[in-house]
Amino acid sequence: MTSGVVLITGASSGLGAEMARQFAALGYDLALCARRTERLDALAEEIRRTSGRRVETAALDVTDADAVPAVFTRFADSFGTLDRVVVNAGLGKGAPLGTGRADANRETAMTNFVGALAQCEAAVEVFRRQGRGHLVVISSISALRGMRKSMTTYAATKAGVAALAEGLRSERIPGLDVSVVYPGYIRSEMNEHVQQKTRFMVDTPTGVRAVVAAIEARRVKAYVPAWPWAPIARLMRVLPLSVVRKLT
Template sequence: MSKGVVLITGASAGLGEEMARQFAALGYDLALCARRTDRLERLRDELPGRRVSVRTLDVTDDSAVFTVFQEFAAEFGHIDRVVVNAGLGKGAPLGTGRWDANRATAMVNFVGALAQTEAALEIFRAQRRGHLVLISSMSALRGMRRSMSTYAATKAGVAAIAEGVRSERIPGVDVSVIFPGYIRSEMNEHVQQRTRFMVDTATGVRAMVAAIEKRRIKAYVPAWPWVPIGAAMRVLPLSVVRRMI
């Protein structure tokens, strides 16, 4: 017996891959997509007993986003939850000649998230139900410096999309935005292992999945220490925030 169907983008690695494992363990069937289909297929083989469908998807290919989402909906007959997770961590200080890296991050993290949200809501409006989950970041709470500037701005945009959709109060549609703190993943594997407050992937994703299952409107995860840090970040001067994270 399935608890429902969860569609996860960027599911071939990092947080998306671990979310797939944990949602499967909870009894969900999975619609998984990412650029690296070979890794999705290996993940599918790790999840016996659950119905798992995989497709290749580059979220910067607008038409492919809509096509893949609709194909999943047709295959399963419905989609209960969409997790807008695909993301990119490239970036460089603005004005240092790395427009390519900053543009790529903006296209994947914001424009790609917008396309995924559009595609998900088309399905949910037709079904008259669904749970839209957008993965933001604690860095979205304030402007970040240097190589984090563009990344933080895109994640702030993702949070604003979630709030805008929630404000619309679409019948039957719940909206959650998740703000992960430092969770070990492929995206940040270059970061020093001793970064303060960093948790392993399974622990961090467990907190994310718990918040999603509760259909929390907004969640800073893991709650400790990110709930108090998040409250402080919103009011402290930038000079202090720089030293905090």
């Protein structure tokens, strides 16, 4: 069994909750945070019961610039270490630009990018202090190109967090590993409102197994599940936008 402490943000539902279950099954203790504490605490109790792992929780809105470092530091002090931080909290809201829903786009930008920046700041501060750590940023396959309509802002934020991670990796901070994971279409609460059949969509446990495997391997960059998203990612970087629209 593996041992260590993994902090996951946005852990009350979707990919975050399933990552918590799967990391616990691998032998990790967990520091879980999210805005919805009722669901978070229920998840923590489930994991304690099924895995016997230590699980601590905290309420956290990642757009609260003061709360993020406070919560991360409190977890680090309580466990004595943070081995890995998964920057996962995010929103999927959005509307075509210029259609009167600037509020939805702004909320997504604040959560997905500004909130991710706060998490990276807090995590790397802990890791610098420890002299080691693994920062994981959950991006999206949509980050590879500009997306249209309601996906425009979301995709831009996910490209932004990938660039943050790459900048940190370029800095070559001693003891710090940085991974960016680009999930393809994984069914979760964020996309459960999508009624039509989506090509290449996988269920949450299957998709998260691929995410967790990439994280465990400390991959610098991972498109998951690898099939079909690794070859699609290569194509998306070079194809004209008129073709990209048909793939996404």
